[in-house]
Amino acid sequence: MxxxxxxxxxxxxxxxxxxxxxxxxxxxxxxxxxxxxxxxxPDKASIVAVVVDRYVDETSELVAAALSDRITELGPAMVRDTADALLAALERDPALLRVVYEELPLGRTHARLTQVERQVRHLAAAYLGARPEINHRPDAAAAAWIMVLAIENLAVRWVLDRPDLTRDQLLDEMVALIAGYLLS
Amino acid sequence: MxxxxxxxxxxxxxxxxxxxxxxxxxxxxxxxxxxxxxxxxPDKASIVAVVVDRYVDETSELVAAALSDRITELGPAMVRDTADALLAALERDPALLRVVYEELPLGRTHARLTQVERQVRHLAAAYLGARPEINHRPDAAAAAWIMVLAIENLAVRWVLDRPDLTRDQLLDEMVALIAGYLLS
Amino acid sequence: MxxxxxxxxxxxxxxxxxxxxxxxxxxxxxxxxxxxxxxxxPDKASIVAVVVDRYVDETSELVAAALSDRITELGPAMVRDTADALLAALERDPALLRVVYEELPLGRTHARLTQVERQVRHLAAAYLGARPEINHRPDAAAAAWIMVLAIENLAVRWVLDRPDLTRDQLLDEMVALIAGYLLS
Amino acid sequence: MxxxxxxxxxxxxxxxxxxxxxxxxxxxxxxxxxxxxxxxxPDKASIVAVVVDRYVDETSELVAAALSDRITELGPAMVRDTADALLAALERDPALLRVVYEELPLGRTHARLTQVERQVRHLAAAYLGARPEINHRPDAAAAAWIMVLAIENLAVRWVLDRPDLTRDQLLDEMVALIAGYLLS
DNA sequence: CATGAATGAGGATTCATTCAT
DNA sequence: AATGAATGAATCCTCATTCAT
CATH class of the missing domain: 1.10.10.60 (Homeodomain-like)
Incomplete structure (x- = not known):
């Protein structure tokens, strides 16, 4: 029911x-x-919240699964594969993505999303902190924040706005962006 | 009135x-x-539209002004100063930023914002295309799209989410992100 | 409800x-x-429409019932009895009659009334066409139009304007009007 | 103004x-x-009232003028000419006629119309009362009421509803109606 | 006189929520 | 549990009228 x-x-x-x-x-x-x-x-908002929670969960699980396959592999391939998985997850339902990203009133609705973002950031920070050979940035937490948000947003905007970039181009640019950043 | x-x-x-x-x-x-x-x-929507249009106009003008002061200066300083101006512009009214970014129904409202983003991207693309010494990416338009969106989004999220980064840290990371990207 | x-x-x-x-x-x-x-x-207009439809239906049914009782009887008595039934039907609710006749915005409202009038005219035309002994007018459809409209309007105005005619006088005059007309 | x-x-x-x-x-x-x-x-209603008053005045003057030309002439020709003048007057502006007849809220609005109708009735009653050779009805006032209302209404409906009668047919039927009535 | 900006009560309609069955 | 009729506050918007200029 x-x-x-x-x-x-x-x-x-x-x-x-x-x-x-x-x-x-x-x-x-x-x-x-x-x-x-x-x-x-209890009310209308909570229905929306559950829809959003599910969507966020599904999406993050898809990405997490892809990531766990590649977790041992350092460097560019991991970024690319993760971004690829994220894109694939977002492409499943662009219409819902649009609604969640652009139309929903605030409040409890975004709680789950925020929470997931934090988790991802912490994971990424731990990861970066433990691997100085691929991360030259002084503050791993800050680098994780930058990296995660940049990738997430680029992926979302690419799916929603369909700009003049092929999917492969996008992935190339993302890899360049992150690699260049972490090594500088 | x-x-x-x-x-x-x-x-x-x-x-x-x-x-x-x-x-x-x-x-x-x-x-x-x-x-x-x-x-x-004529109706409720048009009141919102004017509020948003003004906000977008003011914000983009502030950034444009800062940019025009630094336009001759290549490299990191320009990125930093522009990002700085953008942050300052967004910090003027975080609450309104939140509403515009996260709560408004789609439609005419987003039109103005989208339009400005396109203009900025075109400007950036032209700029990058003309300066191979600071931009090693093969596709200037793609690079502009990546760069503009990444900076915009990081700035917005920093203002809205108040993460554990100082303003200066953020600017440092942004410079590193863009510099690393364009030169890779 | x-x-x-x-x-x-x-x-x-x-x-x-x-x-x-x-x-x-x-x-x-x-x-x-x-x-x-x-x-x-579905809306305000449809409430009015139902009120009017009911009123028109009730009224026309009352008249139809009276008519069916007298349908075999030709001539003056039939005119008188029909007019009598119509008057009785209209006298049930003069205030509503006034509103329906004089105040309602056009549109679906008048549709029902117009429709009933057409039906009655067609019936009357068929009747007159089949009885040359009581109808000397050359065009039965025209005669029906004249007759039905004249009687209807006189009845309505008598109920609404309460002129200096007794009910019986009115019926006498109506009979004379129709009889004189059809035989001339 | x-x-x-x-x-x-x-x-x-x-x-x-x-x-x-x-x-x-x-x-x-x-x-x-x-x-x-x-x-x-003083208010909106009074504007409507003046528009209606004028319309009623113009119309009744046109009919009165036609009538005064024929006043000496008894019988069918007078009925026909009067009805003809009325039709011509109503045909000037069927749209306004429709509004006045079918759409206007009651009240002061219809006062002028009612008044004119009364005058016409009194005139007609006096006329009929003085000419027993053309009027066999016992009550001249009643006959005038019937006659005036019937003609008026038939003329109005013919103009508004455009039934299947030519103008000449209509006039023929009107003459037959009145003649048959008055002589019966 | 003429203006027209300002008014604000009132209109039709929607929809989140309740509750008796 | 499930229903769905009933609710009524709240919504956007109109328009007859006023009044300071």
């Missing part, structure tokens, strides 16, 4: 964006009565 | 975010009757 | 005319929340 | 009907400021 509601919520979000996201529409899409929504969710 | 309304609109946006932005609230904040709004603006 | 709303709509229409007919007033008169109106009617 | 306003009022009424008739629209059409309206008219 929760399943049906969350899926319906995702659908509505994807199909028409957040400004037409109403509890009635979600209930209709889930083929459930409006009242039933409130047996599983 | 237009002034009062726009200022009230900005205030409401800043104080409570877009989801409480109602014409009545704007009218009250401007100490004006709801009807008067409609003598100067 | 629909019942309550329609009845409240009729009441508001009758008591204060169309220009004070607001959804809020109807809701209040029905002792129902404004929102409930929209679970049964 | 009053002239300009009334003419603008008539225009608005004719072009878009009563439901778009707003003081602002009238002011704009008259190329006058909204405030100026209130120097010559």
């Amino acid at each position: 929760v399943e049906r509601i969350v899926e319906a919520g995702r659908q509505v979000l994807v199909e028409d964006g957040y400004d037409t996201f109403s509890t009635n529409r979600v209930a209709a899409a889930a083929d459930v009565s409006p009242g039933s929504l409130y047996q599983y969710f | 237009v002034e009062r309304i726009v200022e009230a609109g900005r205030q409401v946006l800043v104080e409570d975010g877009y989801d409480t932005f109602s014409t009545n609230r704007v009218a009250a904040a401007a100490d004006v009757s709801p009807g008067s709004l409609y003598q100067y603006f | 629909v019942e309550r709303i329609v009845e409240a709509g009729r009441q508001v229409l009758v008591e204060d005319g169309y220009d004070t007919f607001s959804t809020n007033r109807v809701a209040a008169a029905a002792d129902v929340s404004p929102g409930s109106l929209y679970q049964y009617f | 009053v002239e300009r306003i009334v003419e603008a009022g008539r225009q608005v009424l004719v072009e878009d009907g009563y439901d778009t008739f707003s003081t602002n629209r009238v002011a704009a059409a008259a190329d006058v400021s909204p405030g100026s309206l209130y120097q010559y008219f």
